[in-house]
Amino acid sequence: MPLSRWCASVSLVKGDMRDWPGTGDTFDAVVIACCSVSHMLTLDDRRRTWATAFRLLRPGGVFILDVRVPDLATLAEAQRVRPRAFVDLDIDATRRTVGEEARLLRCTATTNEPHLQRADVRLLYDRFDQRALA
Structure with missing residues (x-):
């Protein structure tokens, strides 16, 4: 997918990554930035986050996680x-x-x-x- 497609129409939407109800729209990408996923302490929180992300993705969309691995x-x-x-x-x-x-x-x-x-x-x-x- 060319980068120009992403840059032409990027909109940021804020919400709880575990249970975001959304607006009924689906997205080309779901991004969880700033190592936020590292702050989820329970398996249930992670499971709900993954389910929410995939529910909000259009077919062929991408799920992007920012995860830092320490030395x-x-x-x-x-x-x-x-x-x-x-x-x-x-x-x-x-x-x-x-x-x-x-x-x-x-x-x-x-x-x-x-x-x-x-x-x-x-x-x-x-x-x-x-x-x-x-």
């Missing part, structure tokens, strides 16, 4: 070593030196589990040494 090696490493995000400087009340308070770097380390819609957030403390910055 699995990077994803595995991210699960093993949690990235730290700096939050604040805290006072270490257990270790005070004469004339100077010991300081701690407070950081968070988060592991996301999108398939469970859960995040594990941990607070981590590291000793802060002002001399290391000099």
Whole structure:
């Protein structure tokens, strides 16, 4: 199918991809963009989406999904070593030196589990040494 056919008459229609009632029209293409299909967590949602897409397609129409596949090696490493995000400087009340308070770097380390819609957030403390910055 030539590209000019698509560009000449593109119209975008917004709706729930699982149960869009439509207007009774059928389309040359149904596009699910921006990795939206990745946010469907149940098999029933996916089944309803596929059924809706094919109900809305004209004979010979195309169903286009935008799906991003992550780099699995990077994803595995991210699960093993949690990235730290700096939050604040805290006072270490257990270790005070004469004339100077010991300081701690407070950081968070988060592991996301999108398939469970859960995040594990941990607070981590590291000793802060002002001399290391000099």
